[in-house]
Amino acid sequence: MLRIPCPWCGERDETEFRYRGDASKVRPAADAGLAAFTAYVYERDNRCGWHLEWWLHVGGCRKLLKVVRHTLSHELHAVGGPEDQLSPPPGLTR
């Protein structure tokens, strides 16, 4: 079971959060066109490794968290808010 250290609430069980998927996807500009939006909505790197993702803390502060998690070991490397630039541990991109 994941324990996610919410920057606002402290460490909480995964059951308090709602997963919202890949956070490396940035919504294209309004006029970016079909291909850009298709990629935004449908295409996923789906890494086996460090993954940048959204979790909404619905059972706590209701803040949206950005999390760097390893999708195989489930280790958490970093947790922050939407504006934070988070990256995987150096040298370990996959």
Added chain:
Amino acid sequence: MSAPESQSMPREIPGIRLASCAADIVEIAAFHGRAPELENLAGARGLELPVLGRVAVASDQLALCVRPARWLLLAPPAHPGATAAHWQAACGRAGGAVDLSSGLAAWRLAGPQVRDALARACRLDLDPQVFPAGSAAATVMAQVAVILAVLPSGLLLLTPTSTARHLREWLSSTAKPFGLVSEADVTVGGLSGDQAT
């Protein structure tokens, strides 16, 4: 060789006392970067807005913070909507106020075994070492959202009204082995009174 829980309590002394708290509940929230203004204007009204994860008690008001730049204020009941309207006006362009007096039920739980009973659903560590007096947190219990705050008189629990009865039923059945009694309603002022747990 035995767990603290196994030291059974004599049945006559209720482990848990539950009282409803009639209060106006208003949530105020600051727009980007305007939290200090809300703190000032609350301060001017005799209410200190606590930092995240804390509750602050004034004579007959109370403020707690479980969401960044948002505070829940509890005050004695006034004319419906009046408290919220007052705060809405006060917030001006620094933030907004929303009336939640009917949206949240407020209970006070007191007694020596409140923490033991709540550990049956609450995933937070309520050990006084970790969650001492003055702490506040939003979490989920028995699949229902709750806000908990440690007050001198016991534990304040806020929960959405539509599921309050469910939570109450759940609590009565869970707390039965510890002994649960209902007490007369308390006021916001009564919450801060020191009725040692």
Added chain:
Amino acid sequence: MNPLPKSHATPARAQRVSSGRYSLGRVFLEGLTGQRGWSRAWAKATPRERYRVVVVGGGGHGLASAFYLATEYGISDVAVLEKGPIGLGNVGRNTTIIRSNYFHPENIRFYEYSLKLWEKLERTLNFNAMVSQRGTLNLFHTEAQRDLFTRRANMMRLLGVDAEPLSREAVKALVPLVDLDNGRYPVLGGFLQRRGGTVRHDAVAWGYARAASEAGVDIVEDCEVTGIARDGSRVTGVETTRGHIAADTVCLAVAGHSSRLAAMAGLTLPLESHVLQAFVSEGIKPVLDVVLTYGAGHFYVSQSDKGGLVFGGAIDGYNSYGQRGTLPMAEEVAAAAVTLLPGLARLKVLRQWGGVMDMSMDGSPIISATPLEGLIVNGGWCYGGFKAIPAGGLATAHLIARHAPHPLAAHLDLERFAAGRTVDERGAGPFPYAH
């Protein structure tokens, strides 16, 4: 790690020893001589330098695709490359349910075709995978659910597929353990597909492997594909832990790992990998004679021939490549179990595990050509690809051999996402964690 040796241009059949036909008579005769006459169910092949078709992934779909390529389409110059031992991926860890009750008519046709292939599987393969058509029963608890199921059942019946509504009483008669009035979400009725059921999962992999091997396919275990060789937009082979293997066509059938393999070819797929968990209880004498699904929560259950109740719930809901179970899911599934079947309360749960599945953006699978010539994808099976193994294998073989989609699987192409032709059974939208 040293790459394992690779044989050079050895004819495929030279090293293959047939395991002979399986039959009651032979088991009996072998019994007289200490069962000493059996040989390997499938030959452990050493990879050759090139094949006409390389299928990556020795799971159900990979093995079935190879089998049908060899038997239905006459292409036996095929290797199945499996990174570990075959059959230990999702085909070896799923809850074994087969059925064809779907909403989309295209899906109904496809899964129904699969069901028909299951029905004759043991004769096709000469391997008893214990296809057990004990029925799948979906319970409903609200009028809205009844309406959805009615619509689905009607569509099935229009297409000649069996589906029947059951009253509360009929549900109780079929599953005495059900508590119809379980306090929170009473059972209003159910829909039964009698031809649905279960199949002994491991045996599916072994049976296809044995039959494919007999038909001339090389089954190469401990051979992990680590790269995909390209010549421009044409795929020319694969790199593996056992060296380079050239191929005219490379087919990815790696279930939960499709994205990783596609990335090796420079493609990004509309997939996320998620874990689905399953559980098994201790063995008991028969108490449940159908596959049962709860409609008011994520829980479904059947009883294996060995006596354990095999059950599962929803996906974990976040990207994961970890084949493990979690505690919240165990709690959730058990709560649903006790609510629906209170009599299970004292039965003990033995084991919990997980499988990594590729959840697609519309919850339906992908059997498709790709922008790269010579690269075929069989994937996106989500939590329902076991039942599709025969049809999926056949359709994949068809696509490889005929360079055109199998008519029953034409709707499962990759283009559908960009085009807005998604096949979204649940209407959950492009959120794999919600399907």
Added chain:
Amino acid sequence: MRGPGRIARGLLTDPDRPVGFRFDGRSMQGLTGDTLASALLANGRRLVARSFKYHRPRGIVTAGPEEPCALVDVIGANGREPNRLATTLPLHEGLVAESQNRWPSLRFDVLALNDLIARFLPAGFYYKTFMAPGWAWERLYEPLIRRAAGLGRLEPIVGDHAAPAETVHDHADVLVVGAGTAGLAAAHRLGTSGLKVMLTDQDVVLGGGSLLDARWSAWRVSMCTRLAGLATVRCLPRTTVLGAYGHGVFGALETLSPAEAARFDGLRERLRIIRARRVVFATGALERLIAFPGNDLPGVMLAGAAHQYLRRYGVAVGRRPVFFLNSDEAYEAVFALSGAGIDCAVIDVRESSLAAGRARALGVEVHGGAVVEGACGRDGVRTVRVVEKGHARRELAADCLLMSGGYSPATTLASQLGARLTWQEPIAAFTADLAPAIGQIAGAARGVFGLTAAARDGESAARTLAAQLARPVGAADPGVDLPPDADATPIAALWEVRGPAKAFVDLQNDVTAADVRLSFREGYEHVEHMKRFTTHGMASDQGRLGGLVGSAVLAQARGVPLWQVGQTRPRPFAQPVPFAALAGGEVREHYRPKRRLPLHDWHEAAGATFVPTGLWLRPLVYSRRQGWEAVLNEARAVRRSVGITDVSTLGKIDVQGPDAARFLDFIYANSFSTLAVGRARYGIMLREDGMLLDDGTTARLAPEHFLVTTTTANATATLEHLEFHLQAVWPRLDVLLTDVGDQWAQFAVAGPRSREVVAAVVAGLDLSNEAFPFMAASVATIAGVAGRVFRISFSGELAYELAVPAGHALAVWSAVLEAGKPFGIAPYGLDALNTLRIEKGHVTAAELNGNTSADDLGLQRMLKKHGDFIGRTLSQRPGLTAPDRLQLVGVRSLERRHRLRNGLQLVTPQARATSLGYVTSSTPSVESDGWVGLALVAGGRRRLGERLIGTSPVHDETVEIEIVSPHMLDPENLRVRA
């Protein structure tokens, strides 16, 4: 002393408190403190079970939770509970247990025939047989197999009462699993450094291996006393850690003592979810079996088990035991039994050892360099066949054979956390390496055998952790010296003694060494293939006794070292766990919370039938009668005069801030920045893929203040959709979102007379059509309460929605009813609401099914032409606007009496197998006295006026229908604007 086997006073048994129980109908007596197994052994009972496949006679093999054979059904208040382990089942007065998997009786079991034809039933025989005829599998073979399979029988008594259950959440700095000397020492040391420690052991008492050694009593007692005196240490005996789930989370099953069970209303066990910063696995080691012919006969046991029965319960498992062992550790049992005056013989694989020397000195007959070739006897061990180097084969008389193949450190929990296994030749077993950030492994669990060595190891693990957690390590003197460990000669690995008869590697699933070899020959040579082909290690004991032995046999067949074969993967649960315990208290009535309307009690008193929708309970109709008449009456009141309905379940989101309007313009496909204050607008939200997400009415209460309403079904999802996009996509916007769903009760007052009724309760608001037109919104005082009035209509009639704080709902609702009395106002439920909205062509969840686009529902004109909004780009895809997509239409049945059904498929008479679409919602009509509905039909908008056949094959029904506009009522909207 009860029973012939009771030769001494046990550590746990009370000789003064006898307990009566029944096994297979026979009354027997044991002592308080006994397990069923110890009591049976004390009574001289050896045969207690039949095996899974061959129905061979089986006895008790172990003294703990790893028992593979002695499984029984217990018949009690909850019915027949299968597969209880006799070895952990506490004896209590009146216990009724029965053996399993035998017919007609344990002694004479018909299916023991299987054993005779076993040669035709090797591992996996069923994959090769039962293939013809095709129909016979389900009808003939499978039922036979299924009936033969499974051990116990589950016969629940399904009463009304739910068995109590609970889940407890725990937190600790360090969790110590296992309270042997390693665990006790670790917990003590950690406790003295002030860390919050949880110490759990699956056993009913703390002590682990030290319980078996009298020299350790003083140390153990002192430890337990000291631990009890440490405020930050909690000791939980009877608590098995079931699984290690990562992130410091562990699941544990605590079995309650009888006293505590009584206090907790008969609760039997609780699931503990433990969160710990670090863990110490001090889980000890598990003794292994040896595969030799006849190693499953009743009387063949683990050596350690015999030791436990003697020490714990004062029971001798036999009077003439022969030990078969290969390590010095196993001699502890020899010393104990011979010390109790039992005449022991030892067959030691090793030619000589220190322990053998010590045993000989005590007068024990030791055969070095010898092996047991077989245990013989019909229903139990009578003789043991021994081959000894330099001797002729001989038979030793024996009444039990106590085997020990060595000890495997209990690594399963560590493995679950991804620990790597390393082969340790000196102990012939695997050990695990745990990452330091997770915790430590100590004692026998790490291959450190010997009680003192383990205690020291536990201490050192504790020191490491305390240092990691930055705690000063204090002196932790137990006050009692550690008795020294004896020097030991290393183990000589021995896995199998081959012979003609069956030698089992899995005693519960009846897997033999020969099965493992067959599996190899057939190519199932990976250990996980072997497991699945033979079912080795898949029984309720999960291969704890023989798992490694099976691997060893496979390794031998493959001709590779054992470490290369490895072991199968361990998974939760370390011990089978009842569904009830996993489920906890949130079951049945409490499976999901019930959301109740503020007026729930009023609705109930008014006779409402409730329907669960999501978490809500909503009034469906105010009548307990079945059928449409009551519904139509309610709906008719609305069409003819006035009705009132509770729509408080709608989601409500308060949206405030300088950027509120901009934000809503992004969220909604239509515009909200152009909405005037005091007005409401119907809006649709798309998902980014262009499909409809939700719809609802949103009002502008002030320039920077909106109230968004969502459908009941999508309330949660919509709130999260807004929160997500505000924070992830437009974080700069200054907008506050607050869920006010529970704050506001909302009632629709609908019908031609609604204005008069509403006017009677609302103060200070001019309700005339000019002053308060359709889609107006305003704050107002309603029956004295500050609320809001919206002129919106879902029914198609002139209507108002009144919103008041939920705490005042009853007062306001009552006032409206009072005011409506002259007009015959009546409440209407969800069914009537549906009737009304279907006639009007309004959509709900049935049409907003996640696969419908705005175009499908005829709402394409609402999509704003300019500006960005969620779903804008992808909604333009040809796939979403194709003319042959399923489009919303109205349908009506041509023949009045013919009912429509939701889920009807629509076909043409020419192509009855090709569905053109389906009916989503339907109702008898108030207006037209027939059935009407909404449907999604391929190219539906082009088909207005077409006649189709609605067919429900599952009901054997067809009905002729006509496609009409979905706006079946008042298409010009005259009524709502009246």
